[in-house]
Amino acid sequence: MRALEAGAGALLLEVDSAEEVAALHAELLRRRDAGELGGVREIVPAARTVLLDGVREPRVLAARIARWRVPPLAPADGPPPVTVAVRYDGPDLAEVAARWEVSPEEVPGIVGSVTFRVAFCGFAPGFGYLTGLPARLRLPRRATPRTAVPAGSLALAGEYAGVYPRSSPGGWQLIGSTDAVLWDPAREPAALFAPGVRVRFAEEGSA
Numbered sequence: 771m772r773a774l775e776a777g778a779g780a781l782l783l784e785v786d787s788a789e790e791v792a793a794l795h796a797e798l799l800r801r802r803d804a805g806e807l808g809g810v811r812e813i814v815p816a817a818r819t820v821l822l823d824g825v826r827e828p829r830v831l832a833a834r835i836a837r838w839r840v841p842p843l844a845p846a847d848g849p850p851p852v853t854v855a856v857r858y859d860g861p862d863l864a865e866v867a868a869r870w871e872v873s874p875e876e877v878p879g880i881v882g883s884v885t886f887r888v889a890f891c892g893f894a895p896g897f898g899y900l901t902g903l904p905a906r907l908r909l910p911r912r913a914t915p916r917t918a919v920p921a922g923s924l925a926l927a928g929e930y931a932g933v934y935p936r937s938s939p940g941g942w943q944l945i946g947s948t949d950a951v952l953w954d955p956a957r958e959p960a961a962l963f964a965p966g967v968r969v970r971f972a973e974e975g976s977a
Contacts, residue, residue, distance in 0.1 A: 771783055771784065771785055771790075771794075771835070771836065772784040772785075773828075773832035773835065773836065775828045775829070775832075776821065779823065779824055779825050779826070779828070780821060780822060780823045780824075780825060780828070781821070781822040781825045781828045781831060781832055782819055782820075782821050782822075783819060783820045783821075783822070783832075783835065784818060784819050785818060785819070785820075786818065787818070788817065788818070788889045788901045788929060789842065789843070789901070790840075791815050791816070791817070791818060791819070791820060791889060791890070792815070792843050792887060792889055792901070792966070793840050793841065793842050793843045794815075794820050794840050795813065795815040795820055795965055795966060796843055796847070796848075796966060797838065797840045797841070798810075798813050798820060798822070799813060799966070807822075807831070808825070808826050808827075808831075809824045809825070809826050810822050810823070810824045810825055811823050811824035812824065814890075815889065815890040815965045816890050816892070817889070817890065817899070843887075845885055845902075846885075848887075848966060848967070848968050849967075849968070850968075851885055851967075851968035851969055851970045852962065852963070852967055852968070852969050852970070853969075853970045853971075853972050854933070854948050854950045854969060854970070854971050854972070855948060855949070855950070855972055855973075855974045856878070856881075856924050856946040856947065856948050856971045856972065856973060856974060857946055857947050857948070857973075857974045858874070858877060858878045858945060858946040858973060859946060859947055860923065860924065860925075860943075860944035860945040860946045860947065861944050862912070862943040862944045862945060863877060863944075863945045863946070865943070866909060866926065866943050866945050869909060870906075870907060877945060878946075878973040879973075880907070881924075881931075881945070881946075881971050882970065882971055882972055882973060884902050884903060884904075884970075884971075885902060885968055885969070885970055886900035886901065886902040886903075886931055886968065886969040886970070886971075887900065887901055887902055887966065887967070887968050887969070888900055888963045888964060888965050888966060888967045888968075888969065889901045889930075889965065890965055891961065891963065891964065891965060894934070894935055894936060894938055894953075895935060895953045895960070895961070896935035896936075896952035896953025896960070896961045896962065896963065897932055897933070897934065897935055897952070897963075898932060898933075898952075898961070898963030898964070898965075898967070898969075899930045899932055900930060900931040900932055900963070900969055901929060901930060902931075903926070903929055903930070903931060907926075908926075908928055908929050909926050909927060909928070909943050910927070910928070911927045911928070911941040911942060911943075912941045912942070912943060914941075915939055915940060915941030916939065916940055916941070916944075917939050918937055918938070918939065919934050919937065919938060919939065919940040919942075919944065920934070920937055920947065921934055921935060921936045921937050922934065922947045922948045922949060922950065922952075923940075923944045923946070923947055924944070924945055924946040924947060924948060924971065925940065925942035925943060925944050925945065926942060926943045926945060927941070927942040927943060931971075933948060933950070933952055933963075934952075935952035935953040936953070946971075948974075950962060
């Protein structure tokens, strides 16, 4: 782990993998809830970093964190998963199935067998980057991005899965769609997906 001061009262922690980010984020939340992080206001995970804002003595806290033993997260750690109903009707479904060397009819079962975890949020309000795909299922982005991806599209790219909360350009592989509302400012919380939340995708109409 590498700790960098990020302006007055902020600390940026760098690690090597999404799994380490998830574990560090969970440990930081636990210790903040236990009153061990002083005035830290925000804990914001990203792909390979976690930003702490509201740090009173960044160098002192960095030295403390360096001595921590951060346990890895088990797949079942956390509250029950959020289940999202999906129609497997994406325009890239056949191509994804071919890359996985399965039939399109097998894709819902493969995706549905994975318990994803929201690693971090970004790109658009309500968009969560979901980790959990086995390495053998990871896919490249499309060579040519689409100028408009429909809201609710379930997509895959690299180590991540995600659902587009609104129509926007995008280069991920589209395998399905959902009516779930990912971002609703009138809801508390507004985002359906938040860092640390576990997610399952169930084929619409399945038992």
